[in-house]
Amino acid sequence: MALLEIRDLTVDFDGPRRIRAVDHVDLSVERESCVAIVGESGSGKSQLLLACTGLLAANGRASGSVRFDGLELLGADDPAARIRGSGIGFVFQDASGSLTPHRRIGDQLAEAAVAARGITRQAALAEAERMLERVRLPQAHRHLAEYPHELSGGMRQRAAIAAALISEPMLLFADEPTTALDVTVQAEIITLLVDLCHELGMAMLIVTHDFGVVSGLADRIAVMYAGRIVESAPAARLLAGPGHPYSAGLLAAVPRLDDPPGTELRTIRGTPPRPGANLPGCRFEPRCEYARAHCRGEDPPFLTTGDDGIACHYPLKQDAQ
Ligand SMILES: Nc1ncnc2c1ncn2[C@@H]1O[C@H](COP(=O)(O)OP(=O)(O)O)[C@@H](O)[C@H]1O
Numbered sequence: 001m002a003l004l005e006i007r008d009l010t011v012d013f014d015g016p017r018r019i020r021a022v023d024h025v026d027l028s029v030e031r032e033s034c035v036a037i038v039g040e041s042g043s044g045k046s047q048l049l050l051a052c053t054g055l056l057a058a059n060g061r062a063s064g065s066v067r068f069d070g071l072e073l074l075g076a077d078d079p080a081a082r083i084r085g086s087g088i089g090f091v092f093q094d095a096s097g098s099l100t101p102h103r104r105i106g107d108q109l110a111e112a113a114v115a116a117r118g119i120t121r122q123a124a125l126a127e128a129e130r131m132l133e134r135v136r137l138p139q140a141h142r143h144l145a146e147y148p149h150e151l152s153g154g155m156r157q158r159a160a161i162a163a164a165l166i167s168e169p170m171l172l173f174a175d176e177p178t179t180a181l182d183v184t185v186q187a188e189i190i191t192l193l194v195d196l197c198h199e200l201g202m203a204m205l206i207v208t209h210d211f212g213v214v215s216g217l218a219d220r221i222a223v224m225y226a227g228r229i230v231e232s233a234p235a236a237r238l239l240a241g242p243g244h245p246y247s248a249g250l251l252a253a254v255p256r257l258d259d260p261p262g263t264e265l266r267t268i269r270g271t272p273p274r275p276g277a278n279l280p281g282c283r284f285e286p287r288c289e290y291a292r293a294h295c296r297g298e299d300p301p302f303l304t305t306g307d308d309g310i311a312c313h314y315p316l317k318q319d320a321q
């Protein structure tokens, strides 16, 4: 059994009109493995993570099943306690979701350690310092007394990761952990996350809109579009030869070091469908350069073969064969 098993997860938001942010998603994360969810902004990545941990906004509803280490997480009464108890650490997309601005870093980390592990405050403060060292924050002791705004963006993200790790989770949710950072710091944070997973025997579910982030990091990649997983495969396979035109489009939009100077980045034409839009066919069809008439009429089912899965009537690999 996988460490995390998401089955048929659907997230709806109530409002003037109903918005379906996550649409019948299946996803598994094996122990000590790293799965990346990649997709443009608005595809439902954050809501998927929030639904798993019971942290949806008040107008949101999740259905389906999310089993973590065999335990059902959907519908738990006290989401915060459930995450702590279940061993999932969360680095939020917005760092302020991970760290409270008006409280000292040391106090925040220590409090989390007391709550999760039932240790004394004294022991928790020592643990907080150890955790800041673990995320390679130089002069960890000094930072215990600081407020989040006193740290640089990269250091603050390290502190947010430390806050997520202090309960010794088996699984880390990392929602766009490098988006707000400049490129060199991004690379450092990714390296740190990979190292921490190995050191702590931890699994990770990382969410990003940038394919550049996932190579060398993820064992599996799931590509998400308009609330659905449209392709899922071992990372090396997907990076070498994406089957879904959407995955291929996202990959082509990543700048490469070996591009000649002045190379123009390719972008996917058009924009994702309006959330809640009712399209009869493939949701990517209006933007797909390979679309045929059939794509407009019939929604492609998600079909799996061995380790790979894809929802596309005319996957790219098929064309190449
Ligand atoms: N509280 C809410 N009420 C209504 N719609 C929401 C709410 N929160 C998120 N959404 C919608 O859910 C969709 C998916 O959002 P999100 O998961 O944050 O995207 P991503 O993380 O992939 O950028 C978006 O269309 C967003 O507007």
Ligand SMILES: [Mg+2]
Residues within 6 Å of the ligand: 042, 045, 046, 047, 093, 175, 176
């Ligand atoms: Mg998001």
